[in-house]
Amino acid sequence: QVQLVESGGGLVQAGGSVRLSCSASGRTLSRMNMGWFRQAPGKEREFVASIRWAVLSTNYRDSVKGRFTISRDNAKNTVYLQMNRLKPEDTAVYYCAADPSSISTMTFSWDYWGQGTQVTVSS
Numbered sequence: 683q684v685q686l687v688e689s690g691g692g693l694v695q696a697g698g699s700v701r702l703s704c705s706a707s708g709r710t711l712s713r714m715n716m717g718w719f720r721q722a723p724g725k726e727r728e729f730v731a732s733i734r735w736a737v738l739s740t741n742y743r744d745s746v747k748g749r750f751t752i753s754r755d756n757a758k759n760t761v762y763l764q765m766n767r768l769k770p771e772d773t774a775v776y777y778c779a780a781d782p783s784s785i786s787t788m789t790f791s792w793d794y795w796g797q798g799t800q801v802t803v804s805s
């Protein structure tokens with residue numbers, strides 16, 4: 683079993699930056715693919731970014747490419763999402779996800795989820 687806890691959310695002005703962290707307990711993340719998803723009010727949860735455990739390749743949704751960076755520190759059992767040049771449309775609850783095999787952009791493919799952290803971008 684894996685417990686994931688996100689942190690680092692808050693209120694930021696458009697154009698600003700935020701770094702989200704996802705810390706794990708119960709199991710090492712070193713052999714888990716990791717992902718970030720987000721859910722805005724009234725919308726479905728959507729894929730944001732992912733990183734594989736084996737080759738560290740990354741994947742991003744088009745709207746965040748060049749602005750967001752996913753990274754991991756296996757020694758700290760933590761995954762990060764650096765978000766730069768934030769836009770009001772980035773406002774959402776951001777969720778961390780983990781899975782030993784899935785790297786899908788679909789939420790149902792991921793086994794473990796955190797409780798989410800709110801990011802609000804003001805214009």
